[in-house]
Amino acid sequence: MSVAVEDPPLVLGKGHGGMPARRAVVRWAWRLFRREWRQQSLVLALLLVAIAATTVGLGAAANTAGGQASTFGTANYLATLSSTQDAQADADIATLRASFGTIDVIRHQKIPVPGSANAVDLRDQDPNGPYGRSMLRLNAGRYPTGADEVAVTDRVATLFALHLGGTWDQGGRRRTVVGLVENPLDLRSRFALVAPGQAGPVDSVTVLIRATESEFSAVKRPDGMSVNVRGYEQEAAGSIMVLMLATIGLMFVGLLAVAGFTVMAQRRMRSLGMLGAIGASHRHIRLVLVANGAVIGAAGALAGAAAGIAGWVALGPQLEPLLGHRIDRFQLPWLPVIGAVLLAVVTTVCASWWPARGAARVPVVAALSARPVPPRPARRFAAVGAVLMLGGLAALILSRQTKPPYIIGGVLGTACGLLLLAPVGVAILGRFARVAPLAPRLALRDLARYRARSSAALAAIGLAVGIAAVVTLSAGVSVAKAQVPTGGNLPADQAIVWLAEEGLGGPQPPLTPAQVDNARQRADAIAAELHATSVLPLQTLVNRNGPQDNGGYPAMWLAQPHPITEGGRTGVSYSSEGAIKLFVATPEVLTHYGIDPASIAADTDVVTSRASVDGYDLIPAGRDVQWHPKVQHVALPAYTSLPGTLITQRVLEALKLTAVPAGWLIEAPKNLTQAQIDLVEQRAQAGGLSVETRPTGADVVRLANYMTGGGIAVALGVLAMTVGLIRTETARDLRTLAAAGARRGTRRALTAATATALALLGAVLGVTGAYLALLAWHHRDPHWLGHVPVLNLAAILIGLPLVAYVGGWLLAGKEPPALSRQPLE
DSSP, rough: OOOOOOOOOOHHHHHHHHHHHHHHHHHHHHHHHHTTTTTTTTHHHHHHHHHHHEEEEEEEEHHHHHHHHHHTOOOEEEOOOOOOOOHHHHHHHHHHHHSOOEEEEEEEEOOOOOOOOOEEEEEETTTTTTTTTGGGEEEEOOOOSTTTEEEHHHHHHHHTOOOOOOOETTTTTTEEEEEEOOOOOOOOOEEEEEETTTOOSEEEEEEEEEHHHHHHHOOOTTTTTTEOOOOOOHHHHHHHHHHHHHHHHHHHHHHHHHHHHHHHHHTTTHHHHHHHHHHHOOHHHHHHHHHHHHHHHHHHHHHHHHHHHHHHHHHHGHHHHHSSSSSTOOOOHHHHHHHHHHHHHHHHHHHHHHHHHHHHHSSSHHHHHTOOOOOOTHHHHHHHHHHHHHHHHHHHHHHTTTTHHHHHHHHHHHHHHHHHHHHHHHHHHHHHHHHOOHHHHHHHHHHHHHHHHHHHHHHHHHHHHHHHHHHHHHHHEEEHHHHHHHSSSOOTTTEESSSSOOOOOOOEOOOOHHHHHHHHHHHHHHHHTTTTEEEEEEEEOOOOOSSHHHHTTOOEEEEEEEEEETTTEEEEOOOOOOOOOOOOHHHHHHHHTTOOOGGTTOOOOOOSSSSSTOEEEETTTTGGSSOOOOEEEOOOOOOOOOOOEEHHHHHHHTOOOOEEEEEEEESSSOOOOOHHHHHHHHHHTTTOOOOEEOOOSHHHHHHHHHHHHHHHHHHHHHHHHHHHHHHTTTHHHHHHHHTTTOOOOHHHHHHHHHHHHHHHHHHHHHHHHHHHHHHHHHHSOOGGGGGGHHHHHHIIIHHHHHHHHHHHHHHHHHHOHHHHHEEEE
16 A cells, blocks of 8 residues: 655636736836837837926926016015105014014115106115025126215116226216125116115105014004015915916826837737736736836836926026016926926826736737737726716816816816727727728728727827817907907007006006107107097096005006905905906096096096996005095996096095006007007117007917917837738738738738828717817807808818828828738638
8 A cells, every 4th residue: 555645736827926926017018128128118208308398397387487486575564654754664674663563674765767757776685685685686796885886786887887897977976886796586677775774865665574473463563554564375386387387288298108008918918818817817917018018108108307497407597588577597486397297107007907907807818810800899998988078077167267177177187088998989980990091901800909009099189179279269269259350359440559568457557758758759750650530538436545566556447346354354355257347427528438538427536338346445545545536427438448437536636646647548540550569669668668459369269370380290119000000900900911012002001091090080080079178168259259250260171181191191002121021810
């Protein structure tokens, strides 16, 4: 009798093998990437370009926030004192210093500029101030220290013909130019710098303060002091917008990556089947492609980040004139950059997961045969896509064009829904195959058979075309609004020459009669350039007893209060949206609009064409002024920048306000052209004035043309990649056709039909999605979309398929060498 111990039976495919099995699979994925990185070169290049562009965009967005930093420095409160007299101003400054400890005081004196309506700011500022030092930079020479020394910016030196070591004779006082300075946060700023205590007479005093909200609210403040609070949310808005655009761009790259990984999974189907035959589980097979996607994503993202940083270091200084401030080459928002790199890796991992999931579900025998996987029904994707698209359109409707969360959700929901509807379009293409000739029939059936790859490519084309179509249709809306004879800011044949650089939206400069007369002469010269039929002087009202804002007095507006609650306290805020510009009811204005000045009642406060001004407060006075005006309704223009609401002399006397010149309304004999507008703006800027005209839409049309061309170019690039993948994937079918006697023209027709079908369906899908999104956006006034930019849409819907057909026909004639060498199977 003998005893034998038998080995337990070997069961394949059970268990997961633990960490050793995963390491082996990851090593195989790494070797796969090293051998086939050329096949994934397009995805790598797109990731590199996307992350590089995102890095440069984040750098530009982070450094665009020089607007508030140029006036606040490193402080978060900017206080303007109500008094400029030495004794009272010193007392107020002492009060602030006692309340906050460290403060930075800047005194301002306005220096008139011959031939310009805007003065130069002479600053009494400490170059080593605790909060304002970032607003000063010495380019040459030294900072002034003596009583008769001054440092000037390049613009001031040009205006007054000054140079380093020269003498500036201003107002009877001679000062030696000892330095050339600038505000590195605002290169357009014109100012001169004197030693502390040497500015006089002082026109305004500003104090920089850094404190928390509770600290600022708890301390005693001087009477009549106005305060501006720094808004950091606006400074972060640019980075958020760049990340949104990066997300859309990476979505586009992810769609192309899905197509690439799908082809790679099909090409490696036998290897994956062999891996499953020797015991690999579904998880291991998925891990192969997911690890490959992670490697591709990490390589492309890191290379893109390196290229972006290098590009930012090289291009950053070139952007300084455009952005208007100095740029630190190594000042990048590193957290968003790292977030973009991680987002790129996640995008490629997600893009590889779906093909990996499909490959893992293929039975071993089917995988070893390397036959295409039967496409899944498109109705599942269509249902999810329809829900997402309807949700996105509903969010756009609810946004009312003003709510950012709804706008972001609506855009992303509509885009994702459009992408998920792409498989339905591919399935519809397959149904047309039965009635098509031989070559197009084979092409359409191949698209339907390899639906995963075709749908991803079609979605990428639709996304590129959709973005271009949105810009194109929006440009058509802008041009249509510009051509409407009523509504908007101004009629098309009128222009306003404003004395202030920001019109009534900015501080009104305190000008002498000589300066006003000089500006009037420049306005008359502009009117002569336009062959104007009339020039109407306009006046606004200011409170000269109140504090100045940036060297000028804020113009009065009418605005509706909005209740707010902050820090446990309630108050009101005012928005510029819906605010009413105020003008003085001068006899010239009344006569110009056919109103007899004698017809205005003596007790009238407001003359307007509006139905009512109830509920409006007079700002910047706000609720400190008891405002219960008596209104007289007359026929005045309804344009937002024209004098449609007038304040009578009675209000000026009652509220102790002052009428000051605001600008001149110029009326031309016909509509202004873009060339005339450009010429007028140049003439106005030379005299320190600003011009407001009705937008013609020419800039938007140019942008639309660029976007149309760019969208078509991107779509053609996607088509080239997709057709290349299709030719690689269907090489066996091409060999069969060649063996059956198919000629070169058949291969050309196959490629051309494939490219044309994808281009046409992608164009229709993108334009349809753009129209639906804009209909939701303009749901209150959809008639604007009736103004169709025919040429741009024709270029998309007709030109793109035509170019795709010609390109596919021309590039598909040469037979690949592998076609004849590889044996039939």
